[in-house]
Amino acid sequence: MKRFFKANKSVLALLGKVFLLIFLSAVIIAAYYYAPLAKGLKEYTRVMYFHVPAAWVTVLAFLISAWYSYLYLKKRDLLMDAYAAAANQLGILYCLVTTVTGAMWAKASWGAYWNWDPRQTSIFILLLIYAAYFSLRSAIENEQDRARLSAVYSLLAFATVPFFIFIIPRIYESLHPDPLINDQAKIKMNIKMLQVFLSSLGGFTVLFLWMFNIKKRIIKLSAYFEEIEEENE
Amino acid sequence: MLHEIWILFKKDLIQEFRSKAAINAIFLFSVVTLTAVSYSIGSSAISNNVLAALLWIVIVFSALSAFSHIFLKEEEAQTADTLKLIAQPTPIFLSKLLFNILLLTLLLIVIVPLFIAAFNFEVKNIPLLLLSLFLGDLGLASGGTIVAALIAKASKRGALFSVLSFPILLPVMIVGISAAQMAFTQADSPLFPSEITALFAYDVVLFTAALMLFDFIWND
Numbered sequence A: 001m002k003r004f005f006k007a008n009k010s011v012l013a014l015l016g017k018v019f020l021l022i023f024l025s026a027v028i029i030a031a032y033y034y035a036p037l038a039k040g041l042k043e044y045t046r047v048m049y050f051h052v053p054a055a056w057v058t059v060l061a062f063l064i065s066a067w068y069s070y071l072y073l074k075k076r077d078l079l080m081d082a083y084a085a086a087a088n089q090l091g092i093l094y095c096l097v098t099t100v101t102g103a104m105w106a107k108a109s110w111g112a113y114w115n116w117d118p119r120q121t122s123i124f125i126l127l128l129i130y131a132a133y134f135s136l137r138s139a140i141e142n143e144q145d146r147a148r149l150s151a152v153y154s155l156l157a158f159a160t161v162p163f164f165i166f167i168i169p170r171i172y173e174s175l176h177p178d179p180l181i182n183d184q185a186k187i188k189m190n191i192k193m194l195q196v197f198l199s200s201l202g203g204f205t206v207l208f209l210w211m212f213n214i215k216k217r218i219i220k221l222s223a224y225f226e227e228i229e230e231e232n233e
Numbered sequence B: 001m002l003h004e005i006w007i008l009f010k011k012d013l014i015q016e017f018r019s020k021a022a023i024n025a026i027f028l029f030s031v032v033t034l035t036a037v038s039y040s041i042g043s044s045a046i047s048n049n050v051l052a053a054l055l056w057i058v059i060v061f062s063a064l065s066a067f068s069h070i071f072l073k074e075e076e077a078q079t080a081d082t083l084k085l086i087a088q089p090t091p092i093f094l095s096k097l098l099f100n101i102l103l104l105t106l107l108l109i110v111i112v113p114l115f116i117a118a119f120n121f122e123v124k125n126i127p128l129l130l131l132s133l134f135l136g137d138l139g140l141a142s143g144g145t146i147v148a149a150l151i152a153k154a155s156k157r158g159a160l161f162s163v164l165s166f167p168i169l170l171p172v173m174i175v176g177i178s179a180a181q182m183a184f185t186q187a188d189s190p191l192f193p194s195e196i197t198a199l200f201a202y203d204v205v206l207f208t209a210a211l212m213l214f215d216f217i218w219n220d
Helices: A002-007 A009-033 A043-075 A078-110 A118-139 A143-171 A191-232 B002-019 B021-041 B048-067 B069-076 B080-086 B089-119 B126-152 B160-185 B194-218
Strands: none
Touching (some): A009 A191, A043 A191, A078 A191, A143 B194, B021 B069, B126 B194
16 A cells, blocks of 8 residues: 555645645535525625635645744744745735725625724734735844744744734624634534535645645755755765 | 842933933923924814824834833943843843833823823813823833843834834723723713723733743843
């Protein structure tokens, strides 16, 4: 069995990618045509099938980045630092997707793209924090110093993330619609909605992990080539 | 440990009394900000909710202008290595934090009465305002001190300190503003609304994270 996997690795990888493509296409189509509408919500609420997975992946990416930052401080391996930066890049990308889809929904539902709802505030601060992470990186020339200081900042920033996600939206009244669908953490969705929602969550998480894996491989390869170049010199 | 902190703190204090660089900068900066805010509002009537936001803007930006100095001066005078030889990282961080807290407290003692006098209004719940300012002081100082330590090691500093510390200090500001709004408008507001609890929780998170991470910044 193990031999079979090893021999057909590239074929299996290709199959996996094709499956992901079909699966995500199916999720996108299902979000528009298969899932029914929740009571009291209009057509534009279908954005939730993309907005919520993007928000979840954002937090996941920042968690992974904090983990690699911790590993860097422990092992002092520059590869870990590069992984942390790569996870933050993807995290910022998904954070932007979350902010933009949220703003579009807010325009349709509340009448304005931006009105400092607590949820909007917290996602915006997340964007600020991780944008500051990259400005810190570009300000330090020495590689080891850059890795160490940005790892510290990444961990410091991640310590504040739970505050934004869990505490601020609970102190201030938010108009964010999770009370309509997700009342007291019990998911009140129609079974068909739930199917599409969970498939979308899973599909986009796998897409993120795949993207992150590609980034990791690029980093490893470029580190390897740098080593060869140094040997030749 | 306590003795070490006290000695390091005294050293910073004596240094400060000799040059008066940080104190002069922070006081003048806050007076300038207050003047700008007060003048641009003029005599037009504004609500107490807006005043609370303005007060916190003055406080946060004055704090941002002063905090980065504490570690930068060690790097500029090239005394950071000597400091490394004579003391452990934790007492160094705590003494620097203590200094920043003292600096910001002095600033608050001057700027808050001035602000209230300049805008000529009455604070309805003074204990709540004092408590929220004190907790905000601790939060701003912990976040500001750790970022100041980070910045001192960076090669191109520029406006980096404000860029890095602002998002981390923003929750303190948001919660501080709403606590001040309560204190300015409601006489019968409770002394411990959820804002105070949140502020306290955030202070604890920031202080603990800063204390744990300082070793990694200081020892390279």
